[in-house]
Amino acid sequence: MKRWLIENGIFAELSMERQTFEGWMSIEGGYIAASGEGEAPPEIRDAAEEIVNGKGLLFLPGLINTHGHAAMSLLRGLADDLVLQDWLENHMWPMEAKFTGDDVYWGTSLAAAEMILSGTTTFVDMYDHMDKVAEVASQAGLRATLTRGVIGLCPPDVQTAKLNDAIQFAKEWQGAADGRIQVMMSPHAPYTCPPDYIERIVAAAHELDLPLHTHMSETAAEVALNVKQYGARPVEHLDKLGFFSRPSLVAHAVHLNDEEIALLAERRVAVSHNPVSNLKLASGVARVPDLLRAGVTVSLGTDSAASNNNLDLFEEIRLAALLHKGVSGDPTAVPAAEALRMGTLYGARSIGLGDAIGSLRPGFKADITAVSIDKPHFFPRTDYISHLVYAASGADVAHVWVDGRQILRGRELLTLDVGRIRYEAQRCFERLRG
Amino acid sequence: MKRWLIENGIFAELSMERQTFEGWMSIEGGYIAASGEGEAPPEIRDAAEEIVNGKGLLFLPGLINTHGHAAMSLLRGLADDLVLQDWLENHMWPMEAKFTGDDVYWGTSLAAAEMILSGTTTFVDMYDHMDKVAEVASQAGLRATLTRGVIGLCPPDVQTAKLNDAIQFAKEWQGAADGRIQVMMSPHAPYTCPPDYIERIVAAAHELDLPLHTHMSETAAEVALNVKQYGARPVEHLDKLGFFSRPSLVAHAVHLNDEEIALLAERRVAVSHNPVSNLKLASGVARVPDLLRAGVTVSLGTDSAASNNNLDLFEEIRLAALLHKGVSGDPTAVPAAEALRMGTLYGARSIGLGDAIGSLRPGFKADITAVSIDKPHFFPRTDYISHLVYAASGADVAHVWVDGRQILRGRELLTLDVGRIRYEAQRCFERLRG
Numbered sequence: 001m002k003r004w005l006i007e008n009g010i011f012a013e014l015s016m017e018r019q020t021f022e023g024w025m026s027i028e029g030g031y032i033a034a035s036g037e038g039e040a041p042p043e044i045r046d047a048a049e050e051i052v053n054g055k056g057l058l059f060l061p062g063l064i065n066t067h068g069h070a071a072m073s074l075l076r077g078l079a080d081d082l083v084l085q086d087w088l089e090n091h092m093w094p095m096e097a098k099f100t101g102d103d104v105y106w107g108t109s110l111a112a113a114e115m116i117l118s119g120t121t122t123f124v125d126m127y128d129h130m131d132k133v134a135e136v137a138s139q140a141g142l143r144a145t146l147t148r149g150v151i152g153l154c155p156p157d158v159q160t161a162k163l164n165d166a167i168q169f170a171k172e173w174q175g176a177a178d179g180r181i182q183v184m185m186s187p188h189a190p191y192t193c194p195p196d197y198i199e200r201i202v203a204a205a206h207e208l209d210l211p212l213h214t215h216m217s218e219t220a221a222e223v224a225l226n227v228k229q230y231g232a233r234p235v236e237h238l239d240k241l242g243f244f245s246r247p248s249l250v251a252h253a254v255h256l257n258d259e260e261i262a263l264l265a266e267r268r269v270a271v272s273h274n275p276v277s278n279l280k281l282a283s284g285v286a287r288v289p290d291l292l293r294a295g296v297t298v299s300l301g302t303d304s305a306a307s308n309n310n311l312d313l314f315e316e317i318r319l320a321a322l323l324h325k326g327v328s329g330d331p332t333a334v335p336a337a338e339a340l341r342m343g344t345l346y347g348a349r350s351i352g353l354g355d356a357i358g359s360l361r362p363g364f365k366a367d368i369t370a371v372s373i374d375k376p377h378f379f380p381r382t383d384y385i386s387h388l389v390y391a392a393s394g395a396d397v398a399h400v401w402v403d404g405r406q407i408l409r410g411r412e413l414l415t416l417d418v419g420r421i422r423y424e425a426q427r428c429f430e431r432l433r434g
Numbered sequence: 435m436k437r438w439l440i441e442n443g444i445f446a447e448l449s450m451e452r453q454t455f456e457g458w459m460s461i462e463g464g465y466i467a468a469s470g471e472g473e474a475p476p477e478i479r480d481a482a483e484e485i486v487n488g489k490g491l492l493f494l495p496g497l498i499n500t501h502g503h504a505a506m507s508l509l510r511g512l513a514d515d516l517v518l519q520d521w522l523e524n525h526m527w528p529m530e531a532k533f534t535g536d537d538v539y540w541g542t543s544l545a546a547a548e549m550i551l552s553g554t555t556t557f558v559d560m561y562d563h564m565d566k567v568a569e570v571a572s573q574a575g576l577r578a579t580l581t582r583g584v585i586g587l588c589p590p591d592v593q594t595a596k597l598n599d600a601i602q603f604a605k606e607w608q609g610a611a612d613g614r615i616q617v618m619m620s621p622h623a624p625y626t627c628p629p630d631y632i633e634r635i636v637a638a639a640h641e642l643d644l645p646l647h648t649h650m651s652e653t654a655a656e657v658a659l660n661v662k663q664y665g666a667r668p669v670e671h672l673d674k675l676g677f678f679s680r681p682s683l684v685a686h687a688v689h690l691n692d693e694e695i696a697l698l699a700e701r702r703v704a705v706s707h708n709p710v711s712n713l714k715l716a717s718g719v720a721r722v723p724d725l726l727r728a729g730v731t732v733s734l735g736t737d738s739a740a741s742n743n744n745l746d747l748f749e750e751i752r753l754a755a756l757l758h759k760g761v762s763g764d765p766t767a768v769p770a771a772e773a774l775r776m777g778t779l780y781g782a783r784s785i786g787l788g789d790a791i792g793s794l795r796p797g798f799k800a801d802i803t804a805v806s807i808d809k810p811h812f813f814p815r816t817d818y819i820s821h822l823v824y825a826a827s828g829a830d831v832a833h834v835w836v837d838g839r840q841i842l843r844g845r846e847l848l849t850l851d852v853g854r855i856r857y858e859a860q861r862c863f864e865r866l867r868g
Contacts, residue, residue, distance in 0.1 A: 076813070077820035081759075081769040114810040279760030280824070282767070309824035310811045319753075325515075326713030327761070333716070335515040376548040377744045379510070379856050380863035386511035390714070390743035395829030422813050429814035 001030045001404045002049045004366075007040050009054025010373070010384060013360045014061055014345055019337065020384050025059065027366040030178075030404035034362050056374040057398060058384055060340075061358050062121025062143075062367035063313040064347025067251040067272035067301025069127050069149075070111035070136075071104040072096075074429050075306040084219065084281055092306060098432050104129035105136060106424040111311055112140040113416050118312040118394020119369035121402045124249070124272070124301065124351060126186050126213060130169045138177040141407040141415045143367060145351045146173065147184040147213050150201065152193035159197055163204060170208050180403060182351065183208075184249070189215040190234045191222050198241045211247040211352060214238070217260075218252035219283050235260035244269055249350050251301060254278055254286045261287065265294040270350030273342070275319040277303030288324050289333045299347035312394035317343040321389050336389040366404035371396045435464045435838045436483045438800075441474050443488025444807070444818060447794045448495055448779055453771060454818050459493065461800040464612075464838035468796050490808040491832060492818055494774075495792050496555025496577075496801035497747040498781025501647075501685040501706035501735025503561050503583075504570075505533065505541035507548070508863050509740040518653065518715055526740060532866050538563035539570060540858040545745055546574040547850050552746040552828020553803035555836045558683070558706070558735065558785060560620050560647060564603045572611040575841040575849045577801060579785045580607065581618040581647050584635065586627035593631055597638060604642050614837060616785065617642075618683070623649040624668045625656050629675055636676045645681040645786060648672070651694075652686035653717050669694035678703055683784050685735060688712055688720045695721065699728040704784030707776070709753040711737035722758050723767045733781035746828035751777040755823050770823040800838035805830045 004027040012020050013035075024040035026033045026048065034044065045051070072092075079091035099107075104127065115123055123142060125133050126149035137144035148166035152159050170183040185205040187193040193201070205212050217223050217234045226234045235256065238244060244267035251272040253264070264271065273286050291298050300316040302308050321339035325331050334342075348358025357367045373381075377391045400408035407415045438461040446454050447469070458474035460467045460482065468478065479485070506526075513525035533541075538561065549557055557576060559567050560583035571578035582600035586593050604617040619639040621627035627635070639646050651657050651668045660668045669690065672678060678701035685706040687698070698705065707720050725732050734750040736742050755773035759765050768776075775792075782792025791801045807815075811825045834842035841849045 074814060075816075076811075076825065077816035080817070080820050080824065081755075081766050083765055087765070110810055110813060117810065276756060279756040280765070282759040282763050282765035284763065285760055305811075305825075309820065312811070312827070321515075322710060322713040323757075325716040326719055329716050329718065331517055331521070331714070331716035332515050374856070376544055376551065376852060376856065377510075377739075377746070379544060380508060380860045382509075382511035382863065383514070386514050386743065390514065391510065391739075393746070393827045393829055395827055418810060422808070422810065426814045429816065 003028050003047055004050050004052065004404065005040055005045060005048035006052045006054045006059065010058045011035065011360055012058060012060040012340070012384060012388065014341060015359050015361045025360065027401070027404045030366055032360060032362050032364050032366050035360070054370070056372060057370045058373045058388065059360065059368055059370050060388060061344040061360055062369045062400065062402060063119050063343050064299065064351070064358060065115065065120050065123040065302055065311065065313050066249060066299040066347050066350050067124055067126070067274055067303055068111070068311070069304035070123065070125050070133060071099065071107035071127050071129070072304035072306045073111040073114070073311070074103060074107035074425060074432065075304070076309045078306065080309070087281070095432050099128070101129045101132045103428045103432065105132040106421065106428045108133045108136040109416060109421045110425040111305065112136050112142060113413055113418050113421050114311045116140065116142065116400055116408050116413060116416070117397065117411065118314065119371070119397040119400060120311070120313050121367040121369065121400060122347070122357060124213065131172070134173045134176065134181055137181060139415060141402050141405055143180045143357070143402055145182045145184055147186040149186045149188045150193070151188045152197035163200060167204055167208065170210055174210070178403065184211045184213040186213045189222070190237055191225055195230065195241055198238070198243065202242045202246065205246045211249065212243055213249045214243070214251070216250040216253055217255045218278070220255050223255045233257070233260060235263050239263060239267065247352055252278065252283065252286065253291070254284045256287055261290055261294045261296065264291070265296050270297040270299060272301040272350065273298050273320060274301045274303040275316055275323050277307040280307050285323060285327050288320065289328055289330070292334070292338065297346050297349045298342055299350040300343045313343050314392050314394050317389055336386050339389050340385060366401050368401045369397055370399040372398040437462050437481055438484050438486065438838065439474055439479060439482035440486045440488045440493060444492045445469065445794055446492060446494040446774070446818060446822065448775060449793050449795045459794065461835070461838045464800055466794060466796050466798050466800050469794070488804070490806060491804045492807045492822065493794065493802055493804050494822060495778040495794055496803045496834065496836060497553050497777050498733065498785070498792060499549065499554050499557040499736055499745065499747050500683060500733040500781050500784050501558055501560070501708055501737055502545070502745070503738040504545035504557065504559050504567060505538040505561050506738035506740045507545040507745070508537060508541035508859060508866065509738070510743045512740065514743070521715070529866050533562070535563045535566050537862045537866065539566040540855065540862045542567045542570040543850060543855045544859040545739065546570050546576060547847055547852050547855055548745045550574065550576065550834055550842050550847060550850070551831065551845065552748065553805070553831040553834060554745070554747050555801040555803065555834060556781070556785070556791060558647065565606070568607045568610065568615055571615055573849060575836050575839055577614045577791070577836055579616045579618060581620040583620045583622045584627070585622045586631035597634060601638055601642065604644055608644070612837065618645045618647040620647045623656070624671055625659055629664065632672070632675045632677065636680065639680045645683065646677055647683045648677070648685070650684040650687055651689045652712070654689050657689045667691070667694060669697050673697060673701065681786055686712065686717065686720065687725070688718045690721055695724055695728045695730065698725070699730050704731040704733060706735040706784065707732050707754060708735045708737045709750055709757055711741040714741050719757060719761050722754065723762055723764070726768070726772065731780050731783045732776055733784040734777050747777050748826050748828045751823055770820050773823050774819060800835050802835045803831055804833040806832040
C-alpha cells in the first residue's frame, strides 16, 4: 500500500475537534497517518510515493450506505408508482425468483460502479448468493458488511438450509479481503420469519459472534400484523426473541411509538434510515429527530435501486436534512452537519466500525471521497458542510480511496470495467424479463 | 439560426401522442421542424448544417423553473437550519439591502451557469435590479419570464416609485432577446403589500396586458395573519382584489383548504410548487395531488439557492414524485410522467407558453436538454421516463439548446465565462459580508 500525500486540500474531518480544515493529509499502510493545516512538513512530502494536488477538491470520509440490496439494481425502473403488494408480488418477487448467481454478480457490479462513482466506500448488503456479492466487493475494492437475508416462510428443512447457507457464508467471508468484508446474520423481517426461526438465527449470531440486521417496522400494515400475530409491536417482539442481545442494525423503523424509541436507545440498536425508499413506496416518514434526540445511532441507506432508483447517498443525506424539517415544522431539525454524520460517522458506528472509519482522523482507515468543488453550485464558498449536504450530488465526486487504495481517479473506475458491466447488466435484465 | 439534425437519439417528446421514441429530430429557424422514428430522410440529412449523433443521449424538453430569485445564489450556504424569521431578518434582508446592480448581475450569472449546466432552459425570476437579470438572460441565451417583485411596506411615494420601476422594466424588456424575455407584474406577497397597492399593481398588469406573479400561502403563520388583518384567507383575499382576473402564477401555495383549491382551479391560477425550499424552511408540504386532481396547473420551482441550496430542477422533479407518495401514503400519487410534465409542459402552461415550449413536438421552439445515459445509474434500460425522474440528476446533462441555439456543449458553457463568474460571485459575496 502506497504512501500518499494530499496537499492544498480542504478536509471535512468531521471529528469532535474540528469539522473542516485547509491543509494536508498523509496516508500510510492504508491508514490516515497524519494531517495538518497549511503546508505539509518537508519530511512527509519527501516520503510520499504519490502526491495529490487537492486544489479545488473537498475531501470527506467515504460515505457509508447502511442498507441495500445491490443486485436489485437489475430491476431499476422496471415497476414504479405501484401499491407495495402489487409491486412486490407481481413485479419484484417473480423476477427475483429467477435470479441466478450470475445475475447477482452483475447486478451487484452495476451497483458497485454506481456507489463508487457517487462516493460510497462502505455498503451494507442483504441478499441471496452472497458469495457473489462478496466477490464483487472484493474486486471493486469496496468495504462491505454483508448478510444472507433469510425468509422463513417455508418448510423447516428449507429454513435450515437457508440458515446453514448464511452460517457457511459467514465462516467463509468474515474478515476477508484484507478485513474489508464483515458479515452479519439476518432474518429478513419479523413478518417473514416465524419467532422460533428468528431465535435460531440469533443463536447462530451468538455462536459466530456476529451482529444482526433486519427490516423492521417499514409499513404500518406490518406493525399491525405483528400485533395481531404475536400480541406485540415489532420492537418488543424482537426484544423478547433476544434479537437486541446482539449488536443490531434495523432498517427503516418508520412506524415507532415513544416506548419503542426508548427501548431501541436502551438496547443500543442502530437504525438505518432510508428516506427515498420510504417515500417512494409510501411507507411514511421515520421519526428521525425523535430517534436522534433519544440517542439512537441513525445512519442512512438507499435500499435497492428498485425502490429509489439510484444509489447516490448524497441524496439520502440531503433528504434526511430536508424532509424532517418540513414534516416536523422545525427548520432546525437534522442540521446539515448531523445529516452528514448520518452518512459517515453514524454509519460507521452502526456497523461496529466507529473507531475505524467515518471520520478523517489520523489512525482511521483511509476511506476517503474527494468532491470537485470548482462547479458553480459550490459558489460562493460560504460553508463547506452546507455545500456538501444541500448543494452537492454524487456526480461531484472526483476520487475515491478505500483502505488507502485509490479506486476512482478523475471519475475513472480503477477496479471495475464499466463498459462490460453495462453490457452484462442489460443482458441479465433481458433474460430475466424473458 | 442553424439547421440542425439530431439522429440516433432517444426523445422524450412528452406529447399527448407519445412519451418517447427512438429516431431523429430536425431544427430549423429556432423551431423543431420535424421528427420521426428510425433514420432521418436523406433530404433532411442533406439540408442539415450540423448533425448531432444522439447515441447514448436522451433528449427532453428543456426544464422550466417557475419560481426563483437567481441573484440570491450569492447567499448560498450563508445561513441554513434557522427559524424563518431569524433567517430572513438577521441574515437574508441585511445582506440583500446591500445588493447593488453589480451583485444582481453576478449572482444571476452564477445562477444562469448552474441552471444551464443542469438542463433548465426557461426560468421565472422575481427580484430587484431586473434590468441586470434580463441582461444576463439575454447574454446566456436563456428564456426567462421576469418580474420586479415589489414589497409595499413603505411610504406611498416609495410604493409608487417601485411600481413605476416595475412598469418601466416591463415596457423596456417585454419581448426582448428575440422574444425570449417576457415580463410579469408582482406584488411580493399579500402579507407584504397592502390591499390598495395590490390593486394598483393589478391595474397596471391590465394596462400592460401582463400576467401576475406572487408568493402565496407559503407558511401557516402568513395565512393566519391574512385572516386576522383582512378577514379572509389569501386566495379569497387576492380574488377580491382582482388578482386572478389576470393570468396568474402563485408560488408555494402550501397551506390551502378545499375551497381555495376549488377557487384556484376555477380561476385557472397556476401554482409553482417548490418542494425543496418548503421542506428546508419547514413551511410544510403543499397539497399537490389534490391540486392536480382539481385540474390546477402545477409546475416546479427551486426558489433561491439560499433556501435550496442548488438550482437543479431534476431534484424538484424527483422530490415532487417522491414526497407526495410518502406523505399521502399513496404510492401512485404524482407518477413519474406527471412529475416530469410538472418540470416541462406544465411549467410552460403556467407562464402562457404551453403552445410553444415544454414538449418536443414539431412546431414547438427548439428548447432541448440532452442527458447522457451511458452512466451506470441509467442501466438496465427499462423505462426512460422513470430513469429521468428517479435516477437522473442535473449533472447528467450534456447539451442544451434554446431557440435552436446551442448554449451547452459537452458540459461546456458556450455563452458564459464560468471562471469569471466564479471569481466575481466570490468577490461580491465577500464585499457584501463586509
